[in-house]
Amino acid sequence: MVLKTGKMLFTVLLLLFFIAGFAMAEGKQESAAGDVMVSDADLVVDFAEVQWTDINSTTAVTRIVLEAMGYETTSKIVSVPIAFQAVSTGDIDVFLGDWEPSMRSITKPLLEEGEIIDYKTNLTGAKYTLAVPQYVADAGVTSFKDIARHAEKFNHRIYGIEPGNDGNLLIQKMIDNDAFGLGDFELIESSEAGMLAEVQAVTKDEEWIVFLGWAPHPMNTVHDIEYLADGDDYFGPDFGAATVHTITRVGYAEENPNLARFFKNLQFTLDLEGEIMKDIADGMTATNAAEKWLKKNPFILNDWLEGVKAVDGRDALPAVRENLNI
Known part of the structure; x- marks a missing residue:
């Protein structure tokens, strides 16, 4: 009698095990089918x-x-x-x-x-490279290769944004490598707002400045600017695409x-x-x-x-x- 009861209990437990396993498998199939449940580990x-x-x-x-x-x-x-x-x-x-x-x-x-x-x-469709005001481009600065030829007008400075920014690092690398003859230039680090305030200040009197520009950004409509060519080795091709x-x-x-x-x-x-x-x-x-x-x-x-x-x-x-x- 005890043996028979034990066999029945074993059978019931085995049946429950298979039912549970089937349910788990079915759940996995639903997940594999693409259902997304809110089971996020952290809300x-x-x-x-x-x-x-x-x-x-x-x-x-x-x-x-x-x-x-x-x-x-x-x-x-x-x-x-x-x-x-x-x-x-x-x-x-x-x-x-x-x-x-x-x-x-x-x-x-x-x-x-x-x-x-x-x-x-x-x-x-974004853009990230050096830029100048349009009147500077009209005066002949359309390429990274043109910057050093007008070093005095640029006060030997290139304006970047916050320290540690990747764009600043690329500018400093150009200076360190004397790329495009920029070895005696200085990187001016500030912030996005600080750099654009400097752009705003110098463009009032059409002074010269070269700075880190990007799109999308309101600077492209607030200021009339042109992105420089030939910086492919540092900022990528197609004017910093x-x-x-x-x-x-x-x-x-x-x-x-x-x-x-x-x-x-x-x-x-x-x-x-x-x-x-x-x-x-x-x-x-x-x-x-x-x-x-x-x-x-x-x-x-x-x-x-x-x-x-x-x-x-x-x-x-x-x-x-x-x-x-x-």
Whole structure:
């Protein structure tokens, strides 16, 4: 009798084991079919942000959408090298501002060692190289090769932005290598705002200046400028043509499948960033400028939120539109 009862118990346990195994297999099949569940390991998304208007814009609009989905977000303002270091150590989840190829000297070793993930390109058609006011270009400075010939007019100075920035590093490398005869030039480091204030000051009297320029940015409409040719070995071809990439910490996509889908969808445009940056330049906060843009252009959410869930399990698109009242 005891033996018979024991056999029955063993049979029941074996049956339960197979049922559980089947349920787990079925769940895996659903996941393989592409269903995205909100099983994110962490409902807080930590961003790195550098003090550039374009990255302030993209980070602000991204945080607004994520918070409307039910996530919490943080953002730490750091220098470019610290941004990548923080992602590589896992202290930061996402950085939306990897400008390539200018940042390649920073990103290449980290990527080769598997310390960060180049998740996707989030902007194409960007530009990042040296620039001069149009009247300086009209006077004959259209190439990196022309700068040294007019060293006195430039006061032997090239204006960059914050210390540690990749663009500054490239300028300093040119000076150190005496590339284009720039060996006796000095790199003036400041900030985006400080550099542009200097541009504003000297252009009033049509004085000469060469500085680090990029697009998208309001400087391209506020100032009449021209980008210089022949800097391919430092800033890339086609007058510093650039792409901007989303960088994540290792394992982030696997740990956060819903967020992985969102960041895979997240794509910016020159017009999007240009409009938000213009409002920031006019005195709005990045958050308010991003909110204004989203209310004016809610259609973008159709692409960004395809296949994405809100934290409460609803489809993200109606949840976000409801929470943002758009």
